[in-house]
Amino acid sequence: MLRNYRDDDADAIIRVAQAAFAEFEPHYSDWPLFTANVAKMPELARTGEIIVAEDGGRIVGAVAYVGAKASKPAFFDPSWPIIRMLVVDPSSRGKSIGRQLTEECLRRAERDGAGVIALHTTPIMTVALPMYLRMGFVKVLDAPDILGVPYAVYVKRLDWNCIGS
Template sequence: MLRDYREEDAEPIVRVALAAFAEFEPHFSDWPLFNANVAKMPQLSRTGEIIVAEDDGQIVGAVAYVGPRAPKPAFFDPAWPVIRMLVVDPLARGKGVGRQLTEECLRRAERDQAAVIALHTTPIMTVALPMYLRMGFARVRDAPDILGVPYGVYVKALG
């Protein structure tokens, strides 16, 4: 079940986000700093909409949808809506949670009458990146590395 974020979701979302990214620890040059940034995920509710995935009353995933013209990193076109911080609890993977969260972001971008939606990701994310490519996202340019890990900007045309 998908629903909008509530303040009381902050702690469970941070727990899911930290668990979701744990497998990537060897890749980042400063893991404590990376984790500190991941733990800020609830702050994305200030400029975007956090969508929560629940299974049997437990939060198993979340994503932030940042709409057109909302503040976002400079490597994105300011007019683009963007998908940020898609996280799925490792114990809930393989059930389509990430795809459902991404599809909800696409619906919100269409609601906002956007021509495209964007995200940034890295090849080390060997489940997320292929899913995005299957869903029609295409790499358009490099994004700044994050703590030694290369990232790219991906865009999907809507409508």
């Protein structure tokens, strides 16, 4: 079940985010700094909409949808809505939760009348990146490395008039 974030979700979202990124520890040059930044995920509710995935009343995933007019990193076109910090608890992977969260961001972009939606990710995300590519995201530019890990910006064109035809 997907729902909107509530303030009392913060601790659970931080736990899920840190668990989701734990496998990537060897790749980042400053793991304590990286995890401190991951723990700031609830702050994305200030500029965007956090969507929470629940399974049996337990938070198992989350993502932030940041609209076109909201503040975002400079490597994104300011007119693009973006997807930030898609996380799924490792114990809940393989249930299409990441895809459902991404599709909800696409629905919100449609609601907002966006022509594109963007995200940034890295090749070390060997599950997320292929999922985004299958969903039609295309690499458009390299983004700054994060603590020694290469990232790139991916965009999906949204042509709502052609959906279903």
